[in-house]
Amino acid sequence: MSKKPLILVTNDDGITAPGIRALIEVMNEIGDVVVVAPDSPQSSMGHAITINSTLFVEKVTVDKGKLEEYSCSGTPADCVKLAVKQILKRRPDLCVSGVNHGSNSSINVIYSGTMSAALEAGIEGIPAIGFSLLDYNWNANFEHSKPFIKTIVENALKNGIPNGVVLNVNIPNLKKKEIKGIKVCRQAKANWEEEFDKRKNPQGRDYYWLTGTFVNLDKGEDTDEWALSEGYISVVPVQFDLTAHHAIQHLNSWKLND
Amino acid sequence: MSKKPLILVTNDDGITAPGIRALIEVMNEIGDVVVVAPDSPQSSMGHAITINSTLFVEKVTVDKGKLEEYSCSGTPADCVKLAVKQILKRRPDLCVSGVNHGSNSSINVIYSGTMSAALEAGIEGIPAIGFSLLDYNWNANFEHSKPFIKTIVENALKNGIPNGVVLNVNIPNLKKKEIKGIKVCRQAKANWEEEFDKRKNPQGRDYYWLTGTFVNLDKGEDTDEWALSEGYISVVPVQFDLTAHHAIQHLNSWKLND
Numbered sequence: 251m252s253k254k255p256l257i258l259v260t261n262d263d264g265i266t267a268p269g270i271r272a273l274i275e276v277m278n279e280i281g282d283v284v285v286v287a288p289d290s291p292q293s294s295m296g297h298a299i300t301i302n303s304t305l306f307v308e309k310v311t312v313d314k315g316k317l318e319e320y321s322c323s324g325t326p327a328d329c330v331k332l333a334v335k336q337i338l339k340r341r342p343d344l345c346v347s348g349v350n351h352g353s354n355s356s357i358n359v360i361y362s363g364t365m366s367a368a369l370e371a372g373i374e375g376i377p378a379i380g381f382s383l384l385d386y387n388w389n390a391n392f393e394h395s396k397p398f399i400k401t402i403v404e405n406a407l408k409n410g411i412p413n414g415v416v417l418n419v420n421i422p423n424l425k426k427k428e429i430k431g432i433k434v435c436r437q438a439k440a441n442w443e444e445e446f447d448k449r450k451n452p453q454g455r456d457y458y459w460l461t462g463t464f465v466n467l468d469k470g471e472d473t474d475e476w477a478l479s480e481g482y483i484s485v486v487p488v489q490f491d492l493t494a495h496h497a498i499q500h501l502n503s504w505k506l507n508d
Numbered sequence: 509m510s511k512k513p514l515i516l517v518t519n520d521d522g523i524t525a526p527g528i529r530a531l532i533e534v535m536n537e538i539g540d541v542v543v544v545a546p547d548s549p550q551s552s553m554g555h556a557i558t559i560n561s562t563l564f565v566e567k568v569t570v571d572k573g574k575l576e577e578y579s580c581s582g583t584p585a586d587c588v589k590l591a592v593k594q595i596l597k598r599r600p601d602l603c604v605s606g607v608n609h610g611s612n613s614s615i616n617v618i619y620s621g622t623m624s625a626a627l628e629a630g631i632e633g634i635p636a637i638g639f640s641l642l643d644y645n646w647n648a649n650f651e652h653s654k655p656f657i658k659t660i661v662e663n664a665l666k667n668g669i670p671n672g673v674v675l676n677v678n679i680p681n682l683k684k685k686e687i688k689g690i691k692v693c694r695q696a697k698a699n700w701e702e703e704f705d706k707r708k709n710p711q712g713r714d715y716y717w718l719t720g721t722f723v724n725l726d727k728g729e730d731t732d733e734w735a736l737s738e739g740y741i742s743v744v745p746v747q748f749d750l751t752a753h754h755a756i757q758h759l760n761s762w763k764l765n766d
Contacts, residue, residue: 291560293559293560294556294557294558294559294560295554295556296553296554296555296556296557296585296624297554297555297618297619298552298553298554298556298619299552299554299619299718300552300718301551301552301718302549302551302552304709304715304716304717305704305715305716305717305718306713306714306715306716307714307716327554327619328718331702331704331718332704332716334702335702335703335704336704336706336716357631357748359750360555360627360631360748360750361555361556361557361585366554369618373615373618373699374699401764402764405762405763405764409758409761409762412752412754412755412758414697414752415752415755417759431764431765432764432765434756434759434760434762434764436749436751436753436756437749437750437751439672439749441631441632444589444592444593445593446563446589446590446593446594448594449562451562455564456564456565457562457563457564458562458563458564458565458590458594459562459563460557460558460559460563460586460589485759485764486750486751487751487752487755487756487759488750488751488752489750489751489752489755490615490618490750491694491695491697492617492618492695492744492746492747492748492750493694493695493744493745493746493747494670494672494673494745494746494747495694496670497669497670497673497745497747498692498694498745500667500670501675501692501743501745502692503667504663504667504692505663506659506660506663506689506690506692506743507689507690
């Protein structure tokens with residue numbers, strides 16, 4: 251009998267979120283599961299880490315079963331670091347993050363706590379996948395996503411994810427039979443048109459809420475936005491080496507040392 | 509007489525940090541300066557943004573002169589969004605972030621608040637540069653960096669930074685005459701070997717401090733780490749489209765739709 255893979259599960263919506271519960275359920279069918287996730291919501295934390303403050307970790311029982319679960323006071327990236335260096339007895343074979351309540355397609359990957367956890371695992375050399383469902387509601391229905399998540403994870407364990415690459419998976423908010431399939435994509439060149447909602451607090455001081463509209467002018471049929479709008483699940487390989495190699499030649503033409 | 513460029517200055521060490529004061533001094537020689545920076549230190553905040561909390565902005569006077577300054581309760585990325593959408597009367601010609609107290613070379617770019625501010629400006633379509641000095645001390649000496657910062661900014665304004673690219677500049681902690689020059693580089697494939705310092709609080713509960721050692725096994729002479737170790741200033745072009753295009757073909761060989 252072959253040894254089961256060790257799977258680290260984390261997220262950014264907090265350890266009790268329905269999204270991570272759905273992901274744990276699928277992972278329990280595939281491997282030995284250890285959960286290390288934030289004790290409170292950490293959405294839009296980007297790749298923040300905790301260096302000027304302390305971290306607390308508690309062993310907890312949220313779901314019954316063979317899995318181990320730990321609740322952590324830090325960010326999603328902190329959870330992965332703590333899991334790998336402090337909690338797990340051996341290196342995990344895979345790290346999965348999510349299922350996020352809401353999209354992390356296109357430029358959202360850069361703000362995403364879900365994806366920063368996956369990227370942190372990637373930086374540690376651990377194959378990693380972030381999953382997001384295009385439904386921001388706490389009571390989003392994750393049932394339709396489950397068979398697709400299983401397929402993607404089984405493929406990743408079988409084929410291996412290339413070094414330096416992490417997968418960003420977004421799932422349209424559709425019924426299982428309405429989902430057309432899984433497409434490998436590039437990140438669409440879309441972004442947020444921010445608006446600030448200006449208000450006065452009871453003491454008369456101005457303050458702002460950040461709001462915005464997502465604008466996609468990139469109509470490429472090889473993009474995640476296109477795939478999602480057509481009813482496909484998008485899989486974007488993302489990298490954490492941010493070097494823009496194509497720009498090096500242009501910069502070498504500058505007069506920097508005259 | 510040509511119109512002076514409008515330069516947005518921000519950082520992650522907070523609006524009163526000596527590093528941003530040095531950067532402002534250089535920018536005052538080049539353009540019209542508006543400062544929008546965090547009211548407190550925001551190191552290692554990555555690309556965090558504030559969506560579940562309110563933002564406060566105060567007009568302040570830290571340095572005398574023609575510049576305008578605003579102190580903001582948010583993250584570095586929030587500061588840039590607020591500046592562009594709420595505070596500035598026209599689009600800035602350049603955004604500079606820093607000078608950070610400490611290195612943002614190699615993988616550190618992904619955790620860096622300094623660089624996330626620059627990347628946020630890049631996402632907004634504004635040419636942007638992050639500067640960091642390899643000295644973590646609050647009283648670091650930024651004098652030797654100033655002429656090099658001026659050269660890089662003048663080149664950026666004259667030649668333009670390619671679309672989708674932001675510059676990550678790191679400066680060795682050396683005297684001006686010891687700095688050998690400015691080198692365009694790729695990001696070294698180095699990372700942190702984390703260790704957690706485990707302690708007990710007065711109530712007997714375990715907690716952790718994140719610590720670690722920076723490990724660079726990438727000896728390439730085209731890397732930022734090599735340049736810095738040899739006494740050069742490193743300039744790495746970084747991108748915010750994270751797609752790992754080279755991995756798409758491999759992923760297309762997976763059996764995702766069987």
